Amino acid sequence: MKKEENSKGNRYGMVIDLDKCTGCGLCTVACASENNISVLYDESDKTRNIAWLQIYTITNGKDFPDTEVVYIPRPCMQCDNPPCVSVCPPTATRKDPNTGIISQIYSRCVGCRYCMAACPYHARSFNWFDPSFPEGMDRYLSPEVSPRMRGVVEKCTFCHHRLMRARSKAYAEGRRELKEDEYIPACAEACPTQAISFGDLNNPEHQVSQLIKSPHAFRLLERLGTEPKVYYLSAKNWVRRMADNYLAGELS
Amino acid sequence: MEFSRRNFIKFFAGGLGGTLLTPLPWKLIDDIAIWTQNWSWVPVPGKGKFSHVNTVCTLCPGACGIQVRKVGSRAVKIEGRSDYPVNHGAVCPLGMAGLQVLYNEGIRWKAPMKRMGPRGSQEWKEISWDEAIDTLAARIKGFRDKGNPEKLAAVDGNQSRSTMALLIKRLLNSIGSPNYLRMPREEDTHSMVNFLMQGFDSPLTFDLENADFILSFGCGLLDGWGSSGRMLNVWRRWATNDRQHKTHIVQVDPRASNTASKADLWLAPSPGTEAALALGMAHVIIKEKLYSKEFIDNHSFGFSDWFDEKGLEHKGFSGIVLGKYSPENVENITGIKSRVIIEVARKFASANAPIALAGRGKGTFPGSLYEFMSVHALNALKGRVNNKGGTLITDDVPLAPWADVVYDSVANNGLTKERIDRAGTLRYPFTRTLIHKFAEVINGSHSSPVDTLLLCSANPAYTMPDNQSFIKALKKIPFIVSFSPFMDESSMMADLILPDHSHLEKMVDIVRPTGIQYPLYALSRPVVKPLYRTRHTGDVIISLAKRIGGSIASSFQWANFEEAIKERVSGLYDAGENKVSWEDVKKNGYWYTPRHFFGKRSDIFKTASKKFEFFSTKIELAIKTYSKGLRPGKPSGLEGKSFDDALLNLGISAKGDEVYMPHYEEIKSGGDKNEYPLLLLPIEFINLATGWIGNPPFLNKTLFDYQLTKDDLFVEVNPKTASRYGLTEGAKAILKSPKGELSVRIHHFDGAMPDVIFIPFGLGHTAYDRYLKGKGVNPNEIIDPIEDPLSGQPVWWNTRVKLIKI
Amino acid sequence: MFPFCFEWAWDVGHIIFMGLLYMVLGAISLGLLYAFVMTWLKVTGRDKLFERLWIRFPITLW
Amino acid sequence: MDLALIPNGVQRCSLKRFVPWMVLWIALISWGLVSAFLCFFKGLNQTNMNHYFAFGLWIVFDLSIIALGAGAFFTGFLTHIIGEVFIYPFRDNLKAVVNAAVVIGFICYSSAIAMLGVDVGQPLRAWFIFWHANVHSMLTEVSFCITAYLGVLTIEYLPLVFSNRKLREIPEIDIFGNNLHHIIALFAAVGTFLSFFHQGSLGGMFGVLFGRPFAFREGFLIWPWTFFLFIHSSIAAGPSFTLLCVWIAQKVTGKELITRDVFNLLAKISGWLLATYIVLKIVDTIAWAYGVVPRAGMSFMDFYQGSYGIWLIIAEIGIFGIIPAIILITPKFRERNDLLIIGALMNVIGIVLDRFVFSIQTLSIPVMPFDKFMSYFPSWQEWGIAIGAIGYGILLFSLSYRYLPLFPQEAEMNPVQVLGRAVTDSGVIKRS
Incomplete structure (x- = not known):
């Protein structure tokens, strides 16, 4: 597997502090309303609904009253070595070499779902149904994000339209470089406890670059070599162990 | 060819x-x-100019500042407003999904409606606003002219201090009906505690931003308690403070809720024994002399034993606590190890700015009075009253009062009649409103004493504990008028619908949002033009008053609701340091003065003793008056005429001076312990709307599939309890209480207390659209509320149930 | 698929993959063309030319 | 009625018997068509597939029939290339089944492509796979190869169709058929090339999924080992499947269609390929269990949970791998009719299991430690498409058998008595 680290340009990444995450679900709601995500009558069907940012619950498995609950918000990991990109037959998903963001072209996707089979994070959702918005709710749709049609795969884009918005603003002001807080995805912006930080991992001055150096930083399924750009933080050892598979007796 | x-x-x-x-x-x-790539049935978002509108979210009394992004005339996204003093950018999931409340055609009433078929048949006819208001005015005039203005009643869910609530109350007053009912909230209990111990008739507020030790007795700080946007923001501040100043959080909760999991320490006492736990900690603080001597000596009453004017000896709070609530005793009651009680009490006492908070879940429902008093006693012991990082007694917002109501003789006569729910009478001296009692009286009477019921911003047919008895009462009431913008359970039972605007279409205010510790006036403004033929309820009430005419019309001189608000706001100009105009308030969306403190401690308490009262003289007076009133020949069943009878009626099991002081009352519950061995404890989630607003579809997205699967609601059960009944993960079961039964699924949750069933509020709607209707079950249907001692409010968290495997 | 599609790149992957693909498609087309031409020769009575072009696979290939 | 269409020198059942037989299979096809219509009209929510099971019954079915259809290219390869050049007995013996193998191959590939057409979410722009081809994707390679190979199979099938008695009356068609048949070796060669690659790419499709440790394999250059194992297993199963089909045709028609030594030869080829495959497969499994698995932080048993237990690997390699290999390579066993058929059948089942494991079990195993195990059962619409494909296969094979000279040996082995005289003019395959 060849590694495609983009050393030059930007490498946008996210750090989610699980010790701060309260599982309130605001990131999911912010994401859904920012990105025109459709809703099913039965949203309890997590295997069929559209969720760019899904929250998982983990517990330490201890009996009452020593139980601890931790929430893991899971956007697209925007892997540096994405398992999904090389498998896509019609080149509908690509990694932007200048930002590291994995894009998805809905109008080109043929719906073969091979990328979903490739992604171990379940970060991709397939439109099993025609996009549905309850009656009258198409009135809140944002023109910045095109609604998806039935039969295509969609996923978190790190709110790519916000990058576009920030860039055009910067260009209009004659700047080439974006400031750290100019481009933030909706989830990071909405997080009320500021558990989600976002920035350029290639820029040592950005907060995310410093946060990932923490001994508490980890990524999901690091062993598979997907090189996610979404990092997590937790001071709890059991949480860090829960992020990847370990053989019995193996120390984390 | x-x-x-x-x-x-x-x-x-x-x-x-x-x-x-x-x-x-x-x-x-x-x-x-x-x-x-261009299927016609895939919606194409319309283009337009981008703009932002700052306003206030009024979906709950929390009043978070929000910024609405607009494209052309459409609102497309709600975000938190970072320059707003309440929430500093944080909002709750419901607030952020607010556009789904606004734009959901399937749940909105689009015009005034008149019921055509029989009740519940949902046959409606669209009528004109004139006809609608005329119908209602004629109806009210009908029974009012016969001299029975009290036949009008209103159930109001607007924040109690808001202009809307004032206006509705004014309408009933001017007509002459005492029957203004409010949906009960936890704030009511906090108000009572403030009134009985400190002499103030407003909710206790807490300076959480500056506290460094939070001892929360069940408040779902992260589960939507108080103003949830503010709480999330405060939590961030607590968590990001550096190590030395990090706020320590102890959560008392029978379940590993979000708050409990994130807290530094989680204590899980048996449900309903929180008061004992608080008093156990008080025991440690008193015994080890960790309390604030300055406060206790100078500003408190009833701490030590004393003699009254008649020379009778009274036992003080300290004596009772030291006698009855040793950590060992409390361990027996609560199940919390005495070692832990001592440790937490010491930590609480040694913190710089500790606060003890009483509450339950989101605070949508009232709590137990003595329990809240016991918890507040901890604050008093540490002198955490009216100081930075403590509980605060705050100024009122200096709004200008309206001109006095004009009463005619009918109104004067009507207002002397007893309220139907008997709130404020000798039996319920401190309670403002008792909506469950209201239902009880109607259900128990031959013909309904109420002729016309107005429902404003409330959905009691769904949200009330034991909602079935309220529905029964609704069926008996001859004429129901709903002002709800939504096709909710209650308005489905109405005869006349006068739909209000949705929250982003109208101007309303919230005065001192829930839990905010400084005087803040929040004013929302319309973000989009009304989508349908709806009308602001404030305007409708003013037109209605004018249509009824006479003295009532003279009490409502404004042209519209905006003028009514404007008149109140004019008071802000002269007050405080920041003089503002109406336009300023409208533009900013708020007015506030960051002044926190009401005055010097020596002269703030408005109790009889001018001190903080561990021994509440108000309770003493009330109970004594009540017991004197229990004379033979009075209502049957009250023969016995002694003080003990009074206590029995009030549901108080304590004896002697303890009755007037914070103490632990074992909460009784309906249902036999042997037949119904388990306890039902309804829970609330921040991402599941539990109030009168139905849960929007985006929030359904955030529910886990172990909370709701298809239409089945899961109850959380400790795996050990579940396996005792042979119930595996996901198994279907019947949850039965003396009131009824629900079909649920079982979720094994290690963090749930054994022998307690945790069931979420917020689902099981029988109205709204198909994104909500029929999903899950409503715990209110099987809640068997008993009355809280003294306050008489329904105890919704102590129903006995059993699980039946199917 | 074609160099004018914008995801096309002149890299090893494209050259090998598309090269083989076009070779295969070419072989199939040539085969079909041969069959068509021979049929046409025979049907139109140009038997002489037909005999001369008559080849036998795969012996002639080796 | 249709006597004019039936090949010379062979006996076919009456139309009265043939029509009900057809109706049965048309009914199955109709079920498939209704399902396909629903899937096109309402979308793939008609299936029970979901985000976890992005691939379902159809992909298992596709992989299986493509593997089993390998009999076509491999028989063609052995007959027309190896047989012509190296091992002449192959040519002489396998000619008896090469037509049948081509028809089976055509059926398998055409139904596979039709099913894929339903399986993709946007069939109307499925051609984007070709137009915007991503050359790094194994699925692109598969798409190109199976489409091109279906073309080749059509070209190989055409001379047979043109051998129909009625069609041969048209000289242009007859000549064209002859000409195509003359260069059949070219197409056999191209088909072999295409087949090798796409059988391999189907394996590669799963072997490259480094996010899925169950399927991931290290490899040789860009090809993971599953690439080669899939080729190997498909050519091991193909001849067995051809053998089975012919045997079933014999049972249904009640006639001997090919000689016993052809069966023997197919079984022998299949057996030896299976035996070598199983050895490699065991080596591969061990290498995976000690290489990929621990590196992913998982243990062997993590991959065998829920309904997809350890029995699967025992069944796939042990019961339906080693046992048929032994049966088919042992002359004493394969000479017995019952064992021959059992061996071939078990071989086929083993390969189907392998394809099932790679497509479904791969997806069912949660990779994130906090994810949960899911299982999947297809909806009636999914079954409809799959069963409709079976119906289509049987129907097309029946029609080919009835109206085309499918088995060159049939006329000889089953002389037709007309007015007491044996008709020996076979007229069956004049093209040689």
Whole structure:
């Protein structure tokens, strides 16, 4: 597997502090309303609904009253070595070499779902149904994000339209470089406890670059070599162990 | 040419080959592909100019500042407003999904409606606003002219201090009906504690931002308690403070809720024993002399034993606590190890700015009075009253009062009559409103004492504990008018619908949002033009008053609701340091003064003793008056005439002076312990709307599939308890209480207390659209509320149930 | 698929993959063309030319 | 009625018997068509597939029939290339089944492509796979190869169709058929090339999924080992499947269609390929269990949970791998009719299991430690498409058998008595 680290340009990444995450679900709601995500009558069907940012619950498995609950918000990991990109037959998903963001072209996707089979994070959702918005709710749709049609795969884009918005603003002001807080995805912006930080991992001055150096930083399924750009933080050892598979007796 | 088979084949092959050489098939294939990229049934968002509108979210009394992004005339996204003093950018999931409340055509009433078929048949006829208001005015005039203005009642869910609530109350007053009912909230209990111990008739507020030790007795700080946007923001501040100043959080909760999991320490006492736990900690603080001597000596009453004017000896709070609530005793009651009680009490006492908070879940429902008093006693012991990082007694917002109500003789006469729910009478001296009692009286009477019921911003047929008895009462009431913008359970039972605007279409205010510790006036403004033929309820009430005429019309002189608000706001100009105009308030969306403190401690308490009262003289007076009133020949069943009878009626099991002081009352519950061995404890989630607003679809997205699967609601059960009943993960079961039964699924949750069933509020709607209707079950249907001692409010968290495997 | 599609790149992957693909498609087309031409020769009675072009696979290939 | 269409020198059942037989299979096809219509019209929510099971019954079915259809290219390869050049007995013996193998191959590939057409979410722009081809994707390679190979199979099938008695009356068609048949070796060679690659790419499709440790394999250059194992297993199963089909045709028609030594030869080829495959497969499994698995932090048993237990690997390699290999390579066993058929059948089942494991079990195993195990059962619409494909296969094979000279040996082995005289003019395959 060849590694495609983009050393030059930007490498946008996210750090989610699980010790701060309260599982309130605001990131999911912010994401859904920012990105025109459709809703099913039965949203309890997590295997069929559209969720760019899904929250998982983990517990330490201890009996009452020593139980601890931790929430893991899971956007697209925007892997540096994405398992999904090389498998896509019609080149509908690509990694932007200048930002590291994995894009998805809905109008080109043929719906073969091979990328979903490739992604171990379940970060991709397939439109099993025609996009549905309850009656009258198409009135809140944002023109910045095109609604998806039935039969295509969609996923978190790190709110790519916000990058576009920030860039055009910067260009209009004659700047080439974006400031750290100019481009933030909706989830990071909405997080009320500021558990989600976002920035350029290639820029040592950005907060995310410093946060990932923490001994508490980890990524999901690091062993598979997907090189996610979404990092997590937790001071709890059991949480860090829960992020990847370990053989019995193996120390984390 | 001869038409032979050979020629036919030639023709066919040639035709095929020829067509393939033309661009036609290729163009067609391409066009079809382009068609799949532009299906007409996939909505295309309209374009337009981007703009932002700052306003206040009024979906709950929390009043978070929000910024609405607009494209053209459409609102497309709600975000938190970072320059707003309440929430500093944080909002709750419901607030952020507010556009789904606004734009959901399936849940909104679009015009005034008149019921056509029998009740519940949902046959409606659209009528004009004039006809609607005339109908209501004529109805009210009808019974009012006969001298029975009290036949009008209103159930109001607007924040109690808001202009809307004032206006509705004013309408009832001017007509002459005492029957203004409010949906009960936890704030009511906090108000009572403030009134009984400190002499103030407003909710306790907490300076959480500056506290460094939070001892929360069940408040779902992260589960939507108080103003949830503010709480999330405060939590961030607590968590990001550096190590030394990090706020320590102890959560008392029978379940590993979000708050409990994130807290530094989680204590899980048996449900309903929180008061004992608080008093156990008080025991440690008193015994080890960790309390604030300055406060106790100078500003408190009833701490030590004392003699009254008659020379009778009274036992003080300290004596009772030291006698009855040793950590060992409390361990027996609560199940919390005495070692832990001592440790937490010491930590609480040694913190710089500790606060003890009483509450339950989101605070949507009232709590137990003595329990809240016991918890507040901890604050008093540490002198955490009216100081930075403590509980605060705050100024009122200096709004200008309206001109006095004009009463005619009918109104004067009507207002002397007793309230239907008996709130504020000798039996319920401190309670403002008792909506469950209201239902009880109607259900128990021959014909309904109420002729016309107004429902404003409330959905009691769904949200009330034991909602079935309220529905029964609704069925008995001859005429129901709903002002709800939504097709909720209650308005489905109405006879006349006068739909209000949705929250982003109208101007309303919230005065001192829930839990905010400084005087803040929040004013929302319309973000979009009203989508349908709805009308602001404030305007409707003013028109209605004018239509009824007479003295009532003279009490409502404003042209519209905005003028009514404006008149109140004019008071802000002269007050405080920041003088503001109406336009300023409208533009900012708020007015506030960051002044926190009401005054010097020596003269703030408005109790009889002018001190903080561990021994509440108000309770003493009330109970004594009540017991004197229990004379023979009075209502049957109250024969016995002694003080003990009074206590029995009030549901108080304590004896002697303890009755007037914070103490632990074992909460009784309906249902036999042997038949119903388990306890039902309803829970609330921040991402599941539990109030009168239905849960929007985006929030359904955030529910886990172990909370709701298809239409089945899961109850959380400790795996050990579940396996005792042979119930595996996901198994279906019947949850039965003396009131009824619900069909649920079982979720094994290690963090759930054994022998307690945790069931979420917020689902099981029988109205709204199909994104909500029929999903899950409503715990209110099987809650068997008993009355809280003294306050008489329904205890909704102590129903006995059993699980039946199916 | 074609160099004018914008995801096309002149890299090893494209050259090998597309090269093999076009070779295969070419072989199939040539085969079909041969069959068509021979049929046409025979049907139109150009038997002489037909005999001369008559080849036998795969012996002639080796 | 249709006597004019039936090949010379062979006996076919009456139309009265043939029509009900057809109706049965048309009914199955109709079920498939209704399902396909629903899937096109309402979308793939008609299936029970979901985000976890992005691939379902159809992909298992596709992989299986493509593997089993390998009999076509491999028989063609052995007959027309190896047989012509190296091992002449192959040519002489396998000619008896090469037609049938081509028809079976055509059926398998055409139904596979039709099913894929339903399986993709946007069939109307499925051609984007070709137009915007991503050359790094194994699925692109598969798409190109199976489409091109279906073309080749059509070309190989055409001479047979043109051998129909009625069609041969048209000289152009007869000549064209002859000409195509003359260069059949070219197409056999191209088909072999295409087949090798796409059988391999189907394996590669799963072997490259480094996010899915169950399927991931290290490899040789860009090809993971599953690439080669899939080729190997498909050519091991193909001849067995051809053998089975012919045997079933014999049972249904009640006639001997090919000689016993052809069966023997197919079984022998299949057996030896299976035996070598199983050895490699065991080596591969061990290498995976000690290489990929621990590196992913998982243990062997993590991959065998829920309904997809350890029995699967025992069944796949042990019961339906080693046992048929032994049966088919042992002359004593394969000479017995019952064992021959059992061996071939078990071989086929083993390969189907392998394809099932790679497509479904791969997806069912949660990779994130906090994810949960899911299982999947297809909806009636999914079954409809799959069963409709079976119906289509049987129907097309029946029609080919009835109206085309499918088995060159049939006329010889089953002389037709007309007015007491044996018709020996076979006229079956004049093209040689």
